[in-house]
């Protein structure tokens with residue numbers, strides 16, 4: 116198979132049947148689009164390797180038929196490989212404001228801000244990429260502006276969710292309600308490509324809004340310095356912690372590069388207008404212990420998440436030649452979702 120015909124194809128180069136390094140291709144009428152391009156972090160299965168990326172050889176060989184990359188949200192397993200691989204593909208990236216802000220930051224760090232074009236779209240925008248009608252659908256997730264994607268083609272409609280949950284009180288953003296999702300189903304969906312961490316856990320995950328009271332009680336009862344850790348990109352949690360600091364009369368210190376980046380990007384697109392003023396770490400250490408709260412974390416709360424100092428070329432060659440996943444990936448085959456005329 117070299118070029119999609121009058122049919123609808125799905126080819127996961129990463130992220131299906133595994134956690135991380137999402138890279139999903141949809142193909143029809145001679146063209147491809149990609150959804151997400153992320154990394155996964157090294158583990159005991161990958162000795163000496165910090166991050167692993169999908170092997171894009173298949174689509175690099177057909178880059179002239181690739182129309183663009185649509186990013187669902189800004190977690191590392193969905194955008195982390197962009198600084199290393201997107202420039203070679205030479206296609207525009209499509210992302211909502213917050214995700215685009217995070218991507219722009221990453222590309223600038225790699226000196227690639229001019230090499231990769233980012234087209235910003237709203238969280239509930241619609242646009243056309245060749246034969247693919249794209250509609251973004253905001254969903255609740257542990258990061259701002261998560262956009263699921265409804266893909267309309269001449270051969271069927273796909274609903275590709277990315278990571279998501281239902282949350283009655285998401286704190287930041289306005290995700291689609293259960294009723295809105297039901298309406299999409301009622302319009303007719305031929306294929307659901309669905310992903311969510313802990314999807315096999317039968318218990319519902321709690322609402323972000325349910326955390327404020329408990330955190331406020333715990334921090335209010337604390338006698339000394341309070342240090343809170345969280346997933347750096349969970350902006351809603353940062354908002355909650357800012358409210359807790361205000362309510363308990365503690366000065367807030369946000370300690371960490373990832374946290375600074377998330378707060379900076381969120382502010383630049385209009386969030387966090389009422390976040391309390393913060394002090395730097397040294398000043399926080401000089402304050403009375405019962406008057407300070409520190410938020411401290413790493414990138415994505417994963418072991419080995421501090422891998423940014425690696426040179427892109429080093430990581431890429433590692434993922435291509437040395438990891439078990441790349442050989443698995445090379446055996447990937449497209450799944451024909453729908454043929455023309457059916």
Ligand SMILES: [Zn+2]
Pocket residue numbers: 188190256278
């Ligand atoms: Zn995610």
